[in-house]
Amino acid sequence: MTSRLGTIHLTKILLYVGLVAGALFAGLPVLWMVASSFKSNTEIFAYPPQLIDDSFSFAAYSAVLTNPQQQRFFFNSYLVSFVVTLFTLITGILAGYAFSRYDFKFKSTLNLIIIGVQSVPPITLMIPYFGLIVSLQLYNSYWALILTYMVFTLPYAIIMMTGYFNTLPRDLDEAVMIDGGSSFIILWRILVPISLPGIVSVGVYTFMLAWNEFLFALTLTRTNDMRTVPVGIQLLMGQHSFEWNQMMAMSVLGSLPVLILFLLFQRYFIAGMSAGSIKG
């Protein structure tokens, strides 16, 4: 009996050792990012390193937040992400409705194409996009980013919206149809209001994808007033010195929107991540 209790204790100890080791592996780098954002830049590589030292202050944060250029990066990121989310939702809801409620020619082919678009490498699209954006005279503008971001937000949105609409009974549509409602009224008055949780989840996930984008923002914008946070953060790597504390403060600030959305909508994020892998 004692040996059995012993093994139970041992597995429990091993479990907690594993859990803590995992937490250090995942969490320590993040903790170090936050700690470094409160240091002065001269103390970043102090020996021996300390989590919190005498130079503790919010100076890096106020430097980032009061710098008009950094403010602009945040403004650009919010603006582009919001507009992309809005357009993606509208387009995705319309397409999801068609996929969920209608049978039409080429439906399965089109579905396959939408899944296929997700596996097209962004770098392959980058070269023609550059030519397209330049010839549309959109180079170095918000529209360049808003338009091109839709290529990776839209497939997810359509797949997720179709899945959500499929869970809603068709009886609802038929009741409205009998009352003489058009198909657009069914969508706008009935399906959209009751799909709000699904729409929020698609919106949150779209916002995150747009917020994190790097390659298109790097290539399709040129001047600092058009840069987004992921690209703008590079500019703190100066020619002479790296402003490490400010880069860490900006990393924390730049991750906050996604972190907050993530904590509030955890389940939806995971659903979004899985949309690409489950449906097919």
Added chain:
Amino acid sequence: MKKQFIPFAYLSPTLFLIAVLSFIPIATVFYYSLMDNVIITRTDPTFVGLSNYIEILSDDKFLQALRNTLFLAIVSVIGHFLLGLSFAMLLNAKTLNPITKAIFRVIYILPWVFTASIIAILWRLLLNPNGAVNYLMSISRLADSPTEWLSSRDLALNTVTFINIWAGYPFYMVSFLAGLQGIPNDLYEAGKVDGASGVQLFRFVTLPQLKPIIISLGMLDFIWTTHQFTLIWMTTGGGPIRATEMLSTFTYKLAFSSNEFSLASTTAMVILALSLFVAIFYVRNQRLSSE
């Protein structure tokens, strides 16, 4: 007639966007890859057939980028799988109370919240010759002198692969957690009645039950990792001396540093072909498992 038209009206914005953002660009890039003298704004190309492909496929720099990309993708998939499954099994332990589980779950998901350029900068801080990782190495007497993690030709590829593994395992973990919860308890009970050990239960119940998830995650992750650009660009830029050059960074440099748009289009087509090749297996696998 009218009935057939309605769904296409709803689909028209999508069809337009897919045409403009996907079909036409891919056709364009394919066209460029068969041409020489492509200059984006003033096009005066000449048709050269497959000679760009021959040139690229016999270029050592390209072949090194291809090898590096395959190394990054294959090692990352294995690393993500091992870490993701281990963490999922830890969190799935029955003795864990729900609050402890929820806290550890959030900590384990953390790397996934950060975008690649922020992850790159964070690890450049940690792996700096004077940084925290080298400090830990020196006090634990694993190394006498500071290690150049990202600027040594021998280490850089392993280092960026490690960073990529750190950044990407949470997706596997979350998927495996869902998968583990879906395994019927009867299977474990039946195994225990037959006298199976914990290892045997894992080997003959857990792994086979997770197999569909493992296969689809592996293929998706392989495709995504071969596209990885930001992490490499922001940590090493492909260096030192091409030690971490990937197909994506190689293509980007050809196009936007050397203005070799036709050669860049050729390598872009190779990456596309690689992705679609895996994607076909992925879709076929999904079809089979949903039937």
